[in-house]
Amino acid sequence: MSDLSSERLKAAVLALYQARPVEGPPGDDGQRSVWHLSTQGAELLSFVDPEGRVQRQELTLLDEHCVWSNGVGLRTGRVEQDGAARADTSVVHPDAQPVPARLLRAALALEHYEGEDRYILHIQRVLALARQGLVLAGGAGAAPAPAAPRASAPQASTPAAPSPVPFQAPSVDPVMLRRQKTEGLTMLIVLGVGLLFSVWLLYWLL
Structure with a gap:
C-alpha cells in the first residue's frame, strides 16, 4: 500500500469523507446496505439491521482491505484489481491472520475524521480500538482478531459505540x-x- 503521507491516499480518504452514502433496499432478512464510494480508491460498505445497528463493514483504502463483522471481529486482506480505478471485478485476497500493519494504516488514515457520518464514525472507532489493543500488546507480530463489539441501536447522528476490543493483556x-x-x-x-x-x-x- 502507498505510504500514508502520499497524496494518493490523502485524496482517497478525503473523497471518502465527501462521498454521499447510497442506501440499498432491505433484503429478505431486513438488513440494508449503505455504500460510501470514492473515485479515488476508497470505499466503505456497511450492512445495517432493521433496528439501525451496524452488523458488518468493509473498508477499502487503495489496495488494502479491512472487514469488521459483529460477532467475528476484524479481518484484513489485499485488493487485486485491473487498472487504477476500482472495478466490479476487483478481488479481495483475505489474509490468513489479521495483519497489524494494515490495521494500523487504516486507523491512522481515518483518525482525523471529525464529521458526523455515523458509518464512518463507527469504523473509525473500531479501528481506533484495534490500534489501541496493538499498542498495549506491544505491537505483536501476529495480531489476534479483535472480538466484535456488541452493536447497540444508534442515535440520530451518532454510531453505535463498539465495546472495547480485547487483546492480549499487556505485561x-x-x-x-x-x-x-x-x-x-x-x-x-x-x-x-x-x-x-x-x-x-x-x-x-x-
Whole structure:
C-alpha cells in the first residue's frame, strides 16, 4: 500500500469523507446496505439491521482491505484489481491472520475524521480500538482478531459505540512496580520516624 503521507491516499480518504452514502433496499432478512464510494480508491460498505445497528463493514483504502463483522471481529486482506480505478471485478485476497500493519494504516488514515457520518464514525472507532489493543500488546507480530463489539441501536447522528476490543493483556510495567515499592518503603520510613519521635516525646515528658 502507498505510504500514508502520499497524496494518493490523502485524496482517497478525503473523497471518502465527501462521498454521499447510497442506501440499498432491505433484503429478505431486513438488513440494508449503505455504500460510501470514492473515485479515488476508497470505499466503505456497511450492512445495517432493521433496528439501525451496524452488523458488518468493509473498508477499502487503495489496495488494502479491512472487514469488521459483529460477532467475528476484524479481518484484513489485499485488493487485486485491473487498472487504477476500482472495478466490479476487483478481488479481495483475505489474509490468513489479521495483519497489524494494515490495521494500523487504516486507523491512522481515518483518525482525523471529525464529521458526523455515523458509518464512518463507527469504523473509525473500531479501528481506533484495534490500534489501541496493538499498542498495549506491544505491537505483536501476529495480531489476534479483535472480538466484535456488541452493536447497540444508534442515535440520530451518532454510531453505535463498539465495546472495547480485547487483546492480549499487556505485561506489567517494571517502572511502575519499582515506583510502587519505593512509595511503600517511604511510607514505612515516615511511620517509623513518627513512632520513634512519639516515644522520645513521651519519655521526655515523663
